[in-house]
Amino acid sequence: xxxxxxxxxxxxxxxxxxxxTMVPVTVLQVGPMTVTQKKNKDxxxxxxxxxxxxxxxxxxxxxxxxxxxKGQTPVRILREFRAxxxxxxxxxxxxxxxxxxxxxxVSVVGTSKGRGFTGVMKRHGFGGQPASHGHRGKRLPGSIGxxxxxxxxxxxxxxxxxxxxxxxxxxxxxIVKIIDNERLVLIKxxxxxxxxxxxxxxxx
Amino acid sequence: MPDLMKVVEQSQLREDIPAxxxxxxxxxxxxxxxxxxxxxxxYEGVVIRKHLGDKNSKATFTVRKMTQGHxxxxxxxxxxxxxxxxxxxKHGHVRRAKLYYLRERRGKAARIREKISAxxxx
Numbered sequence: 615x616x617x618x619x620x621x622x623x624x625x626x627x628x629x630x631x632x633x634x635t636m637v638p639v640t641v642l643q644v645g646p647m648t649v650t651q652k653k654n655k656d657x658x659x660x661x662x663x664x665x666x667x668x669x670x671x672x673x674x675x676x677x678x679x680x681x682x683x684k685g686q687t688p689v690r691i692l693r694e695f696r697a698x699x700x701x702x703x704x705x706x707x708x709x710x711x712x713x714x715x716x717x718x719x720v721s722v723v724g725t726s727k728g729r730g731f732t733g734v735m736k737r738h739g740f741g742g743q744p745a746s747h748g749h750r751g752k753r754l755p756g757s758i759g760x761x762x763x764x765x766x767x768x769x770x771x772x773x774x775x776x777x778x779x780x781x782x783x784x785x786x787x788x789i790v791k792i793i794d795n796e797r798l799v800l801i802k803x804x805x806x807x808x809x810x811x812x813x814x815x816x817x818x
Numbered sequence: 819m820p821d822l823m824k825v826v827e828q829s830q831l832r833e834d835i836p837a838x839x840x841x842x843x844x845x846x847x848x849x850x851x852x853x854x855x856x857x858x859x860x861y862e863g864v865v866i867r868k869h870l871g872d873k874n875s876k877a878t879f880t881v882r883k884m885t886q887g888h889x890x891x892x893x894x895x896x897x898x899x900x901x902x903x904x905x906x907x908k909h910g911h912v913r914r915a916k917l918y919y920l921r922e923r924r925g926k927a928a929r930i931r932e933k934i935s936a937x938x939x940x
Contacts, residue, residue, distance in 0.1 A: 625823050632899075636898070793825065793829075798826060
């Protein structure tokens with residue numbers, strides 16, 4: 615059994631639970647993943663399992679990946695996970711969404727939507743300046759430090775800059791429902807990234 | 819991608835709710851739980867809004883009624899398992915999709931003409 619699984623974010627919706635309450639869910643299409651390589655403590659310094667996600671045509675692989683996956687199905691993405699029963703896992707073994715159960719707590723790792731170069735109000739939630747009464751620059755950050763001492767701006771000062779398109783983890787999400795036929799896992803709440811984006815579900 | 823969303827949402831839909839329209843007077847039998855007892859409460863009034871259409875699992879409708887001189891509006895999810903049943907009491911003849919104008923009227927002015935033909939058709 616591996617500790618997590620790759621998935622594609624499909625979108626958000628709402629579903630009814632048995633007691634009639636409506637819960638917001640994110641729909642993820644999970645796995646399947648095939649073991650492509652095993653890492654061992656003796657040779658690599660740690661125990662790990664490398665798995666492939668999303669089969670593609672062989673001509674889409676570059677030479678190094680082709681060599682690495684010799685004799686195996688060509689895959690788009692390779693990712694490593696830990697396995698509880700490391701010794702029992704064999705190369706070529708398949709894992710799917712059945713490693714998850716309804717009601718289980720998971721964390722989801724994804725890449726947040728990129729928002730480009732963003733001002734301080736949107737990026738850090740600053741209040742900005744008043745819009746009227748003789749003020750200028752209603753979206754400016756204001757003062758960024760002191761005067762002659764220290765005569766510089768401290769490191770870590772919150773300013774405008776690239777916002778989004780970074781790795782974000784959402785922890786403690788509940789699996790509401792699993793639809794086996796389509797490999798869909800419904801997770802309560804929001805998950806980072808756009809629809810169609812690649813996310814990792816980790817058992818927590 | 820949208821096809822997979824349909825898989826999720828179609829499983830939520832209920833087929834047994836009758837097709838009522840805006841302007842209909844309906845009785846919604848709604849299950850409410852008090853402590854660990856469950857009972858059915860009827861709520862009767864005019865449908866003044868339908869949100870998102872019947873085939874959408876997130877669809878809701880708003881029922882307005884007058885209680886002791888105060889207007890009360892309740893929003894129900896159409897496909898909620900808490901709805902025991904919906905009875906159509908009257909088909910109204912209306913020319914709007916949303917009957918928000920009823921909020922400014924009361925008494926005789928808030929009446930809705932009944933549609934005669936609709937009843938025989940359905």
